[in-house]
Amino acid sequence: xxxxxxxxxxxxxxxxxxxxxxxxxxxxxxxxxxxxxxxxxxxxxxxxxxxxxxxxxxxxxxxxxxxxxxxxxxxxxxxxxxxxxxxxxxxxxxxxxxxxxxxxxxxxxxxxxxxxxxxxxxxxxxxxxxxxxxxxxxxxxxxxxxxxxxxxxxxxxxxxxxxxxxxxxxxxxxxxxxxxxxxxxxxxxxxxxxxxxxxxxxxxxxxxxxxxxxxxxxxxxx
Amino acid sequence: xxxxxxxxxxxxxxxxxxxxxxxxxxxxxxxxxxxxxxxxxxxxxxxxxxxxxxxxxxxxxxxxxxxxxxxxxxxxxxxxxxxxxxxxxxxxxxxxxxxxxxxxxxxxxxxxxxxxxxxxxxxxxxxxxxxxxxxxxxxxxxxxxxxxxxxxxxxxxxxxxxxxxxxxxxxxxxxxxxxxxxxxxxxxxxxxxxxxxxxxxxxxxxxxxxxxxxxxxxxxxxxxxxxxxxxxxxxxxxxxxxxxxxxxxxxxxxxxxxxxxxxxxxxxxxxxxxxxxxxxxxxxxxxxxxxxxxxxxxxxxxxxxxxxxxxxxxxxxxxxxxxxxxxxxxxxxxxxxxxxxxxxxxxxxxxxxxxxxxxxxxxxxxxxxxxxxxxxxxxxxxxxxxxxxxxxxxxxxxxxxxxxxxxxxxxxxxxxxxxxxxxxxxxxxxxxxxxxxxxxxxxxxxxxxxxxxxxxxxxxxxxxxxxxxxxxxxxxxxxxxxxxxxxxxxxxxxxxxxxxxxxxxxxxxxxxxxxxxxxxxxxxxxxx
Ligand SMILES: Nc1ncnc2c1ncn2[C@@H]1O[C@H](COP(=O)(O)OP(=O)(O)OP(=O)(O)O)[C@@H](O)[C@H]1O
Ligand SMILES: [Mg+2]
Numbered sequence: 001x002x003x004x005x006x007x008x009x010x011x012x013x014x015x016x017x018x019x020x021x022x023x024x025x026x027x028x029x030x031x032x033x034x035x036x037x038x039x040x041x042x043x044x045x046x047x048x049x050x051x052x053x054x055x056x057x058x059x060x061x062x063x064x065x066x067x068x069x070x071x072x073x074x075x076x077x078x079x080x081x082x083x084x085x086x087x088x089x090x091x092x093x094x095x096x097x098x099x100x101x102x103x104x105x106x107x108x109x110x111x112x113x114x115x116x117x118x119x120x121x122x123x124x125x126x127x128x129x130x131x132x133x134x135x136x137x138x139x140x141x142x143x144x145x146x147x148x149x150x151x152x153x154x155x156x157x158x159x160x161x162x163x164x165x166x167x168x169x170x171x172x173x174x175x176x177x178x179x180x181x182x183x184x185x186x187x188x189x190x191x192x193x194x195x196x197x198x199x200x201x202x203x204x205x206x207x208x209x210x211x212x213x214x215x216x217x218x219x220x221x222x
Numbered sequence: 223x224x225x226x227x228x229x230x231x232x233x234x235x236x237x238x239x240x241x242x243x244x245x246x247x248x249x250x251x252x253x254x255x256x257x258x259x260x261x262x263x264x265x266x267x268x269x270x271x272x273x274x275x276x277x278x279x280x281x282x283x284x285x286x287x288x289x290x291x292x293x294x295x296x297x298x299x300x301x302x303x304x305x306x307x308x309x310x311x312x313x314x315x316x317x318x319x320x321x322x323x324x325x326x327x328x329x330x331x332x333x334x335x336x337x338x339x340x341x342x343x344x345x346x347x348x349x350x351x352x353x354x355x356x357x358x359x360x361x362x363x364x365x366x367x368x369x370x371x372x373x374x375x376x377x378x379x380x381x382x383x384x385x386x387x388x389x390x391x392x393x394x395x396x397x398x399x400x401x402x403x404x405x406x407x408x409x410x411x412x413x414x415x416x417x418x419x420x421x422x423x424x425x426x427x428x429x430x431x432x433x434x435x436x437x438x439x440x441x442x443x444x445x446x447x448x449x450x451x452x453x454x455x456x457x458x459x460x461x462x463x464x465x466x467x468x469x470x471x472x473x474x475x476x477x478x479x480x481x482x483x484x485x486x487x488x489x490x491x492x493x494x495x496x497x498x499x500x501x502x503x504x505x506x507x508x509x510x511x512x513x514x515x516x517x518x519x520x521x522x523x524x525x526x527x528x529x530x531x532x533x534x535x536x537x538x539x540x541x542x543x544x545x546x547x548x549x550x551x552x553x554x555x556x557x558x559x560x561x562x563x564x565x566x567x568x569x570x571x572x573x574x575x576x577x578x579x580x581x582x583x584x585x586x587x588x589x590x591x592x593x594x595x596x597x598x599x600x601x602x603x604x605x606x607x608x609x610x611x612x613x614x615x616x617x618x619x620x621x622x623x624x625x626x627x628x629x630x631x632x633x634x635x636x637x638x639x640x641x642x643x644x645x646x647x648x649x650x651x652x653x654x655x656x657x658x659x660x661x662x663x664x665x666x667x668x669x670x671x672x673x674x675x676x677x678x679x680x681x682x683x684x685x686x687x688x689x690x691x692x693x694x695x696x697x698x699x700x701x702x703x704x705x706x707x708x709x710x711x712x713x714x715x716x717x718x719x720x721x722x723x724x725x726x727x728x729x730x731x732x733x734x735x736x737x738x739x740x741x742x743x744x745x746x747x748x749x750x
Contacts (some may be wrong), residue, residue, distance in 0.1 A: 044743075044747075045743070048742075048743045048746075051656065053655070053656060053742045053743055053746075054742075054743045073660070073661065074660045074661070074662065077655070077658055077659065077660040077661070078658065078660070080656075080657075080658045081657065081658020081659070082658070084658075086656050086657065088653075088656075088746065088748075089748050090748055092649075092653045092656075092746070094231075094650055094653065094654075095235065095650075096231045096232075096234060096235040097228075097231055101227075101231075105228070105657070106657045106658070108224060109654075109657060109658040109659050109663075110658060114224065153657065154657075
C-alpha cells in the first residue's frame with residue numbers, strides 16, 4: 001500500500017526556484033494504476049519520489065508503515081532494493097554483465113546470498129521466457145528481450161511495489177503488448193502494487209484506474 | 223553479483239585503460255623495487271662485511287681504493303707497501319693484531335690472498351671465532367715465519383743474481399712486467415682444465431713442456447716478431463728451470479741438515495672460502511693451482527700446487543670468495559719474486575696490512591702516528607665506507623626520488639583514467655542507485671577498482687623489478703664489484719606494495735566522490 005500526500009518537488013538549489021506540485025496519491029496493496037500526462041507534467045518525477053530517489057520538498061510518502069523520507073538515505077536505498085521494483089523506459093541494463101548477472105545484482109543488493117541470488121535470477125528469467133539466454137550480454141539481446149530482463153530485474157526480489165516508467169515506449173505495438181502482458185502477469189503473481197507511466201492511449205486503456213497529471217496536482221479520490 | 227564482482231567487471235570492461243594504468247604503476251614500482259634490492263645488496267656487500275675491520279695500511283694512493291681492495295676484494299691493490307711496516311706494526315704496543323695481505327693471484331676467478339696465521343686469530347672478523355672455529359672443515363693452513371724470512375732473504379740475494387743475469391740476457395727487475403705482457407699467450411697454452419689436477423700429472427706435464435721449449439729455444443731468437451711473446455715466455459721457462467735446480471739444491475741441503483720440519487714446506491697449503499668450495503666443488507685434500515693476475519691470468523710454474531687443508535665457514539662476505547694461502551708460499555713462487563719487491567729496491571712489499579688496534583685511544587694514536595709516514599697510506603675503514611655510502615647514498619636517494627615520482631605519475635594516471643571514466647559511468651551509477659545500491663557501495667566500488675589496478679600494477683612492478691635486477695646484475699657487478707641477487711626479497715618491498723596500493727585507493731577517492739555524488743534522477747533520463 002502506498003500513501004503519498006501533498007507532494008511538491010523543487011528543482012535547483014536556490015530558494016524560490018521552479019517547484020512542481022504533484023499532489024496526493026493512495027494505492028491499495030496489489031492495485032494497478034497508470035499515470036498519464038503531457039511531456040513535462042511530472043510523471044517521471046512522481047515515480048522518482050515514490051521510489052525514494054528524489055526527495056520532495058513537501059509532503060510525505062509511506063509504503064505500508066514505512067515513512068520513506070523519514071529513513072536515512074542508506075536505509076531508504078535498502079528499502080528500495082528490497083521492496084520496490086523499478087522498470088525504466090529503456091531496459092538500462094549494465095553492459096559487461098550477463099542477463100543473469102544483471103538480475104542477480106538486484107537480488108544481491110536486496111541482501112540475498114550469492115547462490116540464492118543466482119537461483120532466484122534464473123527462475124525469474126525463465127519466467128520471462130529468457131531461460132535460454134541467461135548468459136547473454138545485453139548488447140546481444142533484442143530490445144524486447146532487454147526489457148524482459150529489466151522486468152525480471154525489477155521483480156526478482158518480489159517487491160511490494162513496481163514502478164514502471166513508459167516500459168514499452170521503445171517497442172512496437174506487438175512487442176509492447178507482449179511485454180505488458182508479461183509485466184501484468186508477474187506483478188500479479190508477486191501480488192505487487194503496479195504504477196505505470198505512459199503517454200500511449202492503448203496502454204492507458206489496459207488500466208481501470210488512470211491518474212492524469214495534466215489536470216493539476218493529483219487528488220486522493222481521483 | 224557482489225561488489226567485488228562488479229569491480230572486476232568494471233576492470234574487464236575498460237581492459238585497455240586498466241592495463242595501461244596498471245602498467246604505469248608497475249613502471250615506478252619496478253624502479254623502486256630494483257633500487258631497494260640493489261640498496262640491500264649494497265648494504266650487505268659493504269656494510270656488514272666492513273664491520274669488525276678497523277684500519278688498513280697500504281701503498282700510498284686512494285684510501286677508498288685501499289679499503290675496497292683489502293676489505294671487499296674489489297678493484298686492484300694500489301701498489302706495494304714496505305713489508306717492514308708490517309713487522310713494525312706487529313711490535314707496536316697499540317696494535318692487537320696485524321694481518322698482512324699479498325694479492326694478485328687468482329684461482330678460477332676467485333681471488334687468492336696470501337696472509338699469515340693472523341687471519342685465523344679471534345680478532346680477525348670474518349668468519350667469527352678463533353683458529354679451527356673459523357673453519358667448516360679441515361684446519362687452518364700452516365704459516366712458517368722462518369721460511370718466509372728464508373725466502374725473503376733468498377729473494378734479495380736472488381734479485382741481485384737475477385739482475386746480474388739480466389745484464390747478460392737483457393731481462394732484469396722488469397721481469398714482473400713482462401709476465402703481464404705474456405698473459406694472453408699463456409692463457410691459451412695453460413687452459414683452465416690444466417689448473418685443477420693432481421700434482422704428479424701436472425708436474426710431468428710441465429717437465430715435458432720445459433724440455434720441449436729448451437730444445438727449440440735457440441731457433442726462436444731468429445724467428446719473426448710475431449713470436450715475440452713466445453720468446454719472452456721461453457725466457458720464463460728458462461728461469462723456471464734454473465729455479466728448479468736451485469730448489470732441488472735447497473732440498474738437498476735440508477736433507478743434509480736432517481730437518482724434518484722443512485720437508486713439510488715443500489708442499490703448500492691453502493684454505494678456501496665457503497663459496498669457492500661450493501662453486502668449484504673444492505674439497506679438503508684437493509690440490510689447486512692459482513694463476514697469476516686477478517682476472518684468471520696465466521698459470522704459475524706447474525711445480526707449485528696448493529693442497530686445500532681447510533674450508534672456511536660461510537660468512538656472507540667477500541671472504542667467502544677468497545682462496546687463502548700462507549705468505550711464505552706466495553713468495554716462494556718465482557713469478558712473485560720480481561713483483562714482490564718495491565720497484566727499484568730490494569725491499570719486500572705487501573699489498574696491505576689489516577690493523578686491529580687495542581681498544582681505547584690506541585686507534586686514534588695509531589692513526590695519527592701512521593698518517594705521518596709518507597711511504598704508506600692509512601685508511602680508517604669506517605670513515606672510508608662512510609664516504610662511499612655518502613656518494614652512493616646520495617645517488618641512491620636521487621634514483622629513489624625519481625622512481626617515486628614515476629609512481630606518483632602512475633597513480634595520477636589511475637586517478638585520471640577513473641575520473642574520465644566517471645562521465646560514461648554516471649548512468650550506470652544512477653541505475654545501480656535506482657535498484658537499491660547505497661552511495662557508500664558506489665564509492666567503494668571505485669576505490670576498490672583503483673586499489674585493484676594499483677595492486678596489480680605494484681605486484682607486476684615488483685616482479686619486473688626483480689627481473690630488472692637480473693638483467694642488470696652483470697653491469698652492476700662490473701661497475702660496483704658486487705653481484706645483486708634478483709631473487710633477494712627485500713622486506714621493504716611488501717611495504718612499498720602496501721603504500722602504493724594505499725596511495726592508489728587514495729587516488730581513487732576523487733573519482734569515487736564523483737560517483738558518490740552522482741544525481742540519480744538526472745542521470746536516469748534516457749537521453750542524458
Ligand atoms: N533536474 C531538474 N531540474 C530542473 N527541472 C527539472 C529537473 N527534472 C525535471 N524537471 C522538470 O520537471 C518537470 C517534470 O519532468 P518529468 O521528467 O517528470 O516529466 P515527464 O512527465 O516524465 O515528461 P516526459 O513524458 O517527457 O518524460 C519538467 O518540466 C522538467 O523540466
Ligand atoms: Mg518521463
